[in-house]
Amino acid sequence: MEEHLRSLTTESRNEKTMNIDSVNTMDIISAINKEDFKVAAAVQEVLPEIETAVEWACESLKKGGRLIYIGAGTSGRLGVLDAVECPPTFSTPPDRVLGIIAGGEKAFVRAVEGAEDKEEFGENDLIEVALTANDTVIGIAASGRTPYVKGALRYARKVGAKAVALSCNNNASITKEADIGIEVVVGPEVLTGSTRMKAATAHKMVLNMISTATMIRLGKVYENLMVDVNVSNQKLKDRAVNIIETVTNADYDQALKTLEKANNQVKPAIVMIKTATDYEKAKELLEKADGDVRKAISIYED
Missing domain, CATH: 3.40.50.10490 (Glucose-6-phosphate isomerase like protein; domain 1)
Structure with a gap:
């Protein structure tokens, strides 16, 4: 050396x-x-x-x-x-x-x-x-x-x-x-x-x-929440539901059902509830926003 x-x-x-x-x-x-x-x-x-x-x-x-x-x-x-x-x-x-x-x-x-x-x-x-x-x-x-x-x-x-x-x-x-x-x-x-x-x-x-x-x-966080968490076990599914409830003010049942409709993906689930749209529309909005939840909601509102 x-x-x-x-x-x-x-x-x-x-x-x-x-x-x-x-x-x-x-x-x-x-x-x-x-x-x-x-x-x-x-x-x-x-x-x-x-x-x-x-x-x-x-x-x-x-x-x-x-x-x-x-x-x-x-x-x-x-x-x-x-x-x-x-x-x-x-x-x-x-x-x-x-x-x-x-x-x-x-x-x-x-x-x-x-x-x-x-x-x-x-x-x-x-x-x-x-x-x-x-x-x-x-x-x-x-x-x-x-x-x-x-x-x-x-x-x-x-x-x-x-x-x-x-x-x-x-x-x-x-x-x-x-x-x-x-x-x-x-x-x-x-x-x-x-x-x-x-x-x-x-x-x-x-x-x-x-x-x-x-x-x-890269848009993997909304506010200070891990909205791109990988729902790979029950603990993470519970966390995902809690995130959706926190962001959208939905109750537990609505958050859980929406998460499941969104193939266990938190970001589209949030967009679905926030914009009252379905999974396909939420994915489209997120794609336009490069995966950013805040931008996706803004695009819909505009």
Whole structure:
């Protein structure tokens, strides 16, 4: 490596926790809690860069492209975690938001030695999913120097995809391989180098922002409700009915019956009740509105 670990903020010793091994449990968890307070403030500092990432992700998905997270270890797991929540939350096809982890799916539950050490591994994994210029790639590495992520971002730019580097160090090496860098500097960890702590929390927050804001921009939210929730079990069906009741003021029976007439799709069910139309008309209105419930209702009223 061209950088020494000791020079990285994520590998620095935290002077406030030097004696954490000699204090009681309440002092330990209080120290962790105090450090965690710093995370949201650090994320706030990079909101402009996050905004750019959201705009690129929106553009990619509108063009039929994908949002792809890629990383190793904890960073890779966070990307996978955010990606797999998109289909049930927003009814996105599983191949539209992808999480790729060095070493493959088995690395999610058990570390794969050496999987992150070769730049070509990152490139090869993006080749494997047939990366195109329509995609947005977010490479995640707390240290900002992981070879696997560097290779992935370099290849992303080579094919014309948007490349975003997400790290927790200033002037991170992966930023140099990307179109933009999101560098969330949260400071030294409570346990030196344990980036599963503040760094991982920061990255979880950023990834939540990117996916959620992107889906809101794509019309998958009405007011602050998940109107594109995938009704795949009874709990989610109950949630869907509750959303319809909340938005339309319909009673439970009407909301349930309308949801079933709408093939368990919340958005057309809302439009059906709000506009007193049938399923086919509601689908037509939503198509004209690019899936935006508020716009679909407005089109009908106009």
